Amino acid sequence: MERDFEILDHTADVGIIAYGADISRAFANAARALFSLITELDDVEEILHRDIELTAPDEESLLVAWLNQLIYLFDTENIIFKRFDVTRLNNTQLKARSYGEKVYSSKHRLKTGVKAATYHMLKVDKDNGCRVQVLFDI
Amino acid sequence: MPAPWQEILKKIDNYRWEIPQSYKPGMAVPGLIFASESMLSHIWEEQVFQQVANVAFLPGIVDHSLAMPDIHWGYGFPIGGVAATRVRDGVVSPGGVGFDINCGVRLLRTNLTEAEVRPRIEEVIADLFINIPSGLGSTGKIRVSEKELDEVLVKGSRWAVEKGYGKVEDIVVTEETGCMKGANPGKVSSKAKKRGIPQLGTLGSGNHFLEIELIDEIYDREAATAMGIANVGQVLVLIHTGSRGFGHQVCSDYVALLGGVARKYGINLPDRQLACAPVQSPEGQDYLTAMACAANYAWANRQCITHWVRDSFVKVFGRSQRELGLEQVYDVAHNIAKIEEHTVDGKKLTVCVHRKGATRAFPPGHPDIPDVYRGIGQPVLIPGDMGRCSYIALGTELAMKESFGSTCHGAGRLQSRAAAKRSLRGVDVARTLTERGITVKTGSMGSLAEEASEAYKDVNEVVDVTHKAGISRKVIRAVPIGVIKG
Numbered sequence: 001m002e003r004d005f006e007i008l009d010h011t012a013d014v015g016i017i018a019y020g021a022d023i024s025r026a027f028a029n030a031a032r033a034l035f036s037l038i039t040e041l042d043d044v045e046e047i048l049h050r051d052i053e054l055t056a057p058d059e060e061s062l063l064v065a066w067l068n069q070l071i072y073l074f075d076t077e078n079i080i081f082k083r084f085d086v087t088r089l090n091n092t093q094l095k096a097r098s099y100g101e102k103v104y105s106s107k108h109r110l111k112t113g114v115k116a117a118t119y120h121m122l123k124v125d126k127d128n129g130c131r132v133q134v135l136f137d138i
Numbered sequence: 139m140p141a142p143w144q145e146i147l148k149k150i151d152n153y154r155w156e157i158p159q160s161y162k163p164g165m166a167v168p169g170l171i172f173a174s175e176s177m178l179s180h181i182w183e184e185q186v187f188q189q190v191a192n193v194a195f196l197p198g199i200v201d202h203s204l205a206m207p208d209i210h211w212g213y214g215f216p217i218g219g220v221a222a223t224r225v226r227d228g229v230v231s232p233g234g235v236g237f238d239i240n241c242g243v244r245l246l247r248t249n250l251t252e253a254e255v256r257p258r259i260e261e262v263i264a265d266l267f268i269n270i271p272s273g274l275g276s277t278g279k280i281r282v283s284e285k286e287l288d289e290v291l292v293k294g295s296r297w298a299v300e301k302g303y304g305k306v307e308d309i310v311v312t313e314e315t316g317c318m319k320g321a322n323p324g325k326v327s328s329k330a331k332k333r334g335i336p337q338l339g340t341l342g343s344g345n346h347f348l349e350i351e352l353i354d355e356i357y358d359r360e361a362a363t364a365m366g367i368a369n370v371g372q373v374l375v376l377i378h379t380g381s382r383g384f385g386h387q388v389c390s391d392y393v394a395l396l397g398g399v400a401r402k403y404g405i406n407l408p409d410r411q412l413a414c415a416p417v418q419s420p421e422g423q424d425y426l427t428a429m430a431c432a433a434n435y436a437w438a439n440r441q442c443i444t445h446w447v448r449d450s451f452v453k454v455f456g457r458s459q460r461e462l463g464l465e466q467v468y469d470v471a472h473n474i475a476k477i478e479e480h481t482v483d484g485k486k487l488t489v490c491v492h493r494k495g496a497t498r499a500f501p502p503g504h505p506d507i508p509d510v511y512r513g514i515g516q517p518v519l520i521p522g523d524m525g526r527c528s529y530i531a532l533g534t535e536l537a538m539k540e541s542f543g544s545t546c547h548g549a550g551r552l553q554s555r556a557a558a559k560r561s562l563r564g565v566d567v568a569r570t571l572t573e574r575g576i577t578v579k580t581g582s583m584g585s586l587a588e589e590a591s592e593a594y595k596d597v598n599e600v601v602d603v604t605h606k607a608g609i610s611r612k613v614i615r616a617v618p619i620g621v622i623k624g
Contacts, residue, residue: 009554011184011211038274057398060410068390075383076332078275103275110274111584112555113343115237115386119393119410120213135213137237137386138344138555 005033008133014112015121015135023059026130027066028084031098034067034117034136035081038074039108044082047101054094059124062094063132067117070098074114078103114138143182147171153607157191157203164408165194170202172541172607174599177207180552189216192408196221197416198228200482200489204541206496207603208550208595212236214411217495217551220544223417225477225488229405230422231414232392232429234492235475239388239429240436241346241380242313242471243519244444245530247366248451249463250373252352256619258454259350259577263620265450266348270443271340272624273581278339280442284331288323290338294434298441304466308444310508312469313498316437321430327391330428334384334435339442341379343585343624348447349376349521350620351528361514361532361613365467374616375451375464376528377443378521379624380473381436388432392425417477417490426475433474440469467530468517470497472547480542491542499533499545499610507533518610522549522597524578524589524621525571529601529612536608545610549597558593559584571621580623589623 008015016033020026035041052069056062073079081100088095103110115137123133148156150170155178157169169190173181181187186209193215194203200222209218214233223229255262271278282290290297295309295316309316323331341348351374356362367374381388397413399421400406405414415421448464455462475492482489500507500516507516515532522528526549537543553561564583567590571578580586604610 007556009556011551011554012217013213014555056394061394061397065394072329072333072387075386076329076336105275110582112588113274115344115383116390118213118233119397119413122410137213 004029007033010135013136013138015133017131017133020130023124023126023130024086024089026132027063027086027089027094030063030067030132030134031070031081031084034070034114037112037114037136039080039110041082043108044080045101046083046099048079049097049099050079052094052096052098055092057092059091060122062092063124063134064117064119064122066094067134071114071116080108112138143178143187146187147178153603157187159194162191165191166196166199167194167202169194169205171205171209172603172609173207174603177599181209184211186211186216190219192412193219193221195407196223196229196231196412196414197405198224200224200487204544206546207600208495208546208548210550212494214409215492215494218546219494220496220542221492222480222489222542225417225490228417228490229414230417230425230475230490231412231492232389232396232425233411233413234494235389235429236473236494237386237389238380238473239385239432240471241473242436242440242469243521244377244440244469245467245519246375246444246447247463247465247467248373248375252371252373255350255373259620262350262450262454263577263579263622265454266447267579267622269446269450270348270622272342272622274343276340277336280339282335282338284335287331287335290438291323291326291431291434292321293317294437295441298438303442303445308441308466311466311510312437313471316441316469318430318433320427321434322427323431325424325428326388326431330384330387330391333387334382337382337384338435338439340382341443341622341624342382343582345589346379346624347524348622349524349618351376351616351618353614354527354617355615356613358613364511364514365517365530366465367614375447376519376521377440377447379439379443381432382439384435385432388428392428396421396425429475433471437469468519470519472497478542480538489542491544493544495547496544497547498543499537500543501533501535501538518545520546520548520597520601523591523594524618524623525574525576525591526597527615527617529597530614531601531604531610531612534608534611537610541609545604546600549594549600551593552595553593555588558590559587562587562590562592576618577620578623586623
């Protein structure tokens with residue numbers, strides 16, 4: 001089975017590479033990779049959802065904006081997401097519904113805080129399926 | 139066989155290595171790394187030279203793209219990087235400050251001795267752990283409205299003191315007196331404010347900590363006395379935190395905004411995370427005013443935590459603050475951009491100094507340092523990792539000449555977080571620390587492994603380089619006996 005994502009070693013921070021048959025899948029897997037850094041996704045249930053609509057100047061910026069929006073929701077609403085339906089994605093627009101639940105300290109073991117997604121080493125590669133790479137500041 | 143870096147770096151002396159401007163076409167100035175020869179192979183492996191060279195592309199950069207000996211791979215800017223750009227026609231880069239705007243360190247001294255504190259260290263750490271919210275997802279005990287948050291953003295430490303957290307004397311011995319001018323909350327997104335409101339008065343997670351330390355060595359007794367420090371064995375408290383989610387959001391917002399206007403200003407950079415805009419442009423000015431808000435948030439944050447540290451000590455030791463001598467020594471920013479006057483090529487120049495994982499180190503007599511330290515120079519607080527030691531140093535004249543009044547900020551990471559976690563378990567790290575007489579309390583064992591000594595460079599070596607190079611001089615070394623890790 002093909003992997004959905006992998007974690008990259010970086011001295012100060014952590015990067016991820018996410019894969020997908022198309023760019024929507026790769027963006028969804030990048031989001032899964034992000035929340036897998038924060039907690040064990042197996043412990044998370046799909047109890048609520050949030051809709052996200054974003055615009056950005058290009059696909060790479062859109063990826064950063066998407067992940068930063070999810071970090072923002074985690075920080076302000078304490079929601080851990082585990083499943084992502086990216087329903088529209090073109091060069092400058094993204095529309096998605098994300099499913100997850102609020103953090104419960106008795107249920108979820110929080111691992112790593114993520115401050116932001118950065119533009120450093122940022123890649124969106126669409127040859128032979130899709131592969132995206134992001135470095136997080138943690 | 140010569141080491142690979144020998145073909146690139148020009149040795150100036152034992153502690154200075156130049157990256158020639160010809161290394162990468164597009165560099166506006168050469169790079170300069172402060173390091174010992176033994177540190178260079180690691181710096182090479184990380185390819186952090188590339189990042190020092192990339193920073194040299196910033197329009198308006200003057201003198202050198204600088205790297206302190208604790209340099210390691212960052213995103214865009216290296217961590218441990220210093221860059222000064224002309225205010226007249228140069229740029230400001232949010233990436234040159236980082237996400238944790240005004241992540242910094244505050245040092246408190248006490249009159250307590252090892253003999254008094256060691257027997258009660260578990261009790262002290264336990265009380266501090268309850269009193270000071272820490273860890274991922276923690277929220278503060280302080281409740282502010284959005285309107286009141288705006289006051290925090292404008293007033294910084296002063297807001298906290300007016301609310302009863304700490305005292306005016308603390309403000310006097312804080313960089314910028316805990317309040318950066320020019321802060322305009324109108325230039326901060328409502329998203330940043332929403333992230334900032336619940337996190338005010340929290341330590342956070344990651345590399346943030348609160349540490350109780352013992353003075354281990356005094357190198358300059360006169361300077362130590364000026365800081366109210368008299369004896370080996372005297373107890374200190376070190377607080378390391380920043381602007382929390384508020385600063386992260388300000389940085390994210392402005393990296394995106396400035397990345398979008400690069401073309402308008404004809405800026406072309408080798409790394410998108412170096413996004414920047416002319417200091418004088420509306421976007422550049424907006425970033426600086428929003429950054430000042432985040433810097434002030436961080437100072438208010440450390441000011442509130444200072445108050446709770448005093449609370450806990452008073453409670454555990456049953457003595458008044460005055461008897462305990464719980465006074466602030468100094469508070470410095472490690473991630474910040476400042477408009478400063480420096481002499482470049484013999485001429486006075488107004489520059490925007492980006493310090494990304496670096497500490498201001500102004501010399502004796504500088505007007506921006508408090509009267510009480512005017513004679514000795516600005517205190518520089520350099521935390522090491524939680525198993526080794528920390529230093530208090532002082533700024534020097536040479537730092538003004540060579541590093542825009544800057545020096546190192548800590549040990550600098552050696553190992554990635556993932557590598558540290560693979561090789562170490564949090565419980566083992568805690569046990570090793572306990573065996574060495576260090577009491578640790580943490581909300582996350584994983585985070586403890588990530589922050590283990592093995593993951594960091596030896597701070598002794600880092601501080602030695604800055605001392606011998608002359609960009610700061612060491613005064614005091616302290617070792618931890620109790621640590622709270624967020």
